[in-house]
Amino acid sequence: MSEVLAIFEHDRGVAAETSFQSLGFARALLAAGVGSSITAVVIGAEADALAHDLGAYGASSVVLIHHAELTDYAPEAWGEAVAELIALRSPAAVVATGTDRGNEVLAYASAIADLPFAANVTEIRSVGDASLDLTRVRWGGSLLERSKLVAATYVLSGAAHVFDGEPSPDHIGATAATETVDATLPDTAARTRITDRVTLSSGITLTTAAVVVSGGRGVGSAEGFAPLVELADLLGGAVGCSRVVTNNGWRPHSDQVGQTGKRIAPELYIACGISGAIQHWVGMMASKHVLAINTDGEANMVGKAEYAVIGDLHKILPAVSAEIRKRRTP
Ligand SMILES: Cc1cc2nc3c(=O)[nH]c(=O)nc-3n(C[C@H](O)[C@H](O)[C@H](O)COP(=O)(O)OP(=O)(O)OC[C@H]3O[C@@H](n4cnc5c(N)ncnc54)[C@H](O)[C@@H]3O)c2cc1C
Numbered sequence: 496m497s498e499v500l501a502i503f504e505h506d507r508g509v510a511a512e513t514s515f516q517s518l519g520f521a522r523a524l525l526a527a528g529v530g531s532s533i534t535a536v537v538i539g540a541e542a543d544a545l546a547h548d549l550g551a552y553g554a555s556s557v558v559l560i561h562h563a564e565l566t567d568y569a570p571e572a573w574g575e576a577v578a579e580l581i582a583l584r585s586p587a588a589v590v591a592t593g594t595d596r597g598n599e600v601l602a603y604a605s606a607i608a609d610l611p612f613a614a615n616v617t618e619i620r621s622v623g624d625a626s627l628d629l630t631r632v633r634w635g636g637s638l639l640e641r642s643k644l645v646a647a648t649y650v651l652s653g654a655a656h657v658f659d660g661e662p663s664p665d666h667i668g669a670t671a672a673t674e675t676v677d678a679t680l681p682d683t684a685a686r687t688r689i690t691d692r693v694t695l696s697s698g699i700t701l702t703t704a705a706v707v708v709s710g711g712r713g714v715g716s717a718e719g720f721a722p723l724v725e726l727a728d729l730l731g732g733a734v735g736c737s738r739v740v741t742n743n744g745w746r747p748h749s750d751q752v753g754q755t756g757k758r759i760a761p762e763l764y765i766a767c768g769i770s771g772a773i774q775h776w777v778g779m780m781a782s783k784h785v786l787a788i789n790t791d792g793e794a795n796m797v798g799k800a801e802y803a804v805i806g807d808l809h810k811i812l813p814a815v816s817a818e819i820r821k822r823r824t825p
Contacts, residue, residue, distance in 0.1 A: 520653030599724020706732030713768015771796030
């Protein structure tokens with residue numbers, strides 16, 4: 496039986512929403528005819544408890560990889576551990592979600608295993624005898640590439656938010672058998688190690704907020720962000736921004752959304768004075784709803800948003816906040 500190994504990403508035993516999408520991607524591969532079963536791979540003993548739920552996402556088994564160097568995220572060590580598993584089990588495919596970590600781990604694993612790696616796949620177009628015809632997203636989302644992958648084991652990441660991250664309707668109540676593998680990592684696997692963690696923000700963060708009020712060049716200055724902060728506070732949300740804003744030093748880089756910033760998927764993204772360049776759009780395109788506030792009715796963001804208000808953000812935002820306050824006053 497040929498396996499699809501699905502790397503289950505986590506941070507010290509805490510899964511992210513995108514973690515489950517590697518299993519959705521693995522299910523899509525099985526449906527396309529690659530492999531006949533899914534084995535979830537959970538790296539580091541701290542994450543053992545996560546294995547219990549993965550049967551419902553289509554995994555028939557879970558491999559727990561243990562080693563002293565795997566107690567925290569360490570890209571080379573995780574990559575080495577995955578490469579060892581490839582050598583041990585010769586799977587049909589190894590997949591992860593195309594997050595920064597998912598792609599980093601598979602880049603190391605494929606280099607060590609001497610296999611080609613296709614990152615950020617959006618579609619399996621067809622399956623040949625020893626090849627896959629794929630579509631993948633490149634250049635921060637600005638182009639879709641059709642490519643053919645020829646390999647003994649396919650190493651692939653699925654573009655984030657493209658594949659299903661929900662439990663599989665065909666596996667309701669299913670449980671997966673677990674097996675523990677002790678990795679035998681070389682000394683070089685510990686070249687990169689997390690030694691300290693600094694919490695830059697607490698409570699609601701840009702990546703977890705349900706509402707993000709984001710500002711671009713149209714905000715005009717650091718002080719100009721006051722009405723955005725006010726609205727974000729009223730809505731229990733967070734403030735984001737475009738690269739122009741961080742380049743100008745109006746907000747810290749940790750607030751930047753886009754190709755070289757954060758990729759977020761809030762319920763509501765309010766884009767204030769942001770034109771909607773592709774490099775910004777790729778960071779927030781997974782938002783459930785987008786509201787654009789812009790003086791230019793022809794701006795890209797206005798064309799793409801579900802809702803738009805054409806006008807000066809410095810007049811509109813205070814008016815919206817005042818209205819919210821009024822309605823909340825008993
Ligand atoms: C390799 C690379 C990576 C990049 N990565 C990122 C990234 O991660 N994130 C990112 O954001 N960009 C990124 N960029 C930059 C990107 O290409 C754009 O330059 C940038 O997103 C534009 O920012 P903006 O929308 O704030 O500014 P602009 O494009 O200048 O748009 C300003 C908008 O504000 C509107 N406006 C002006 N005044 C008002 C007002 N008073 N009220 C309402 N609206 C008003 C204007 O009509 C306009 O639409 C990257 C570029 C490159 C080449």
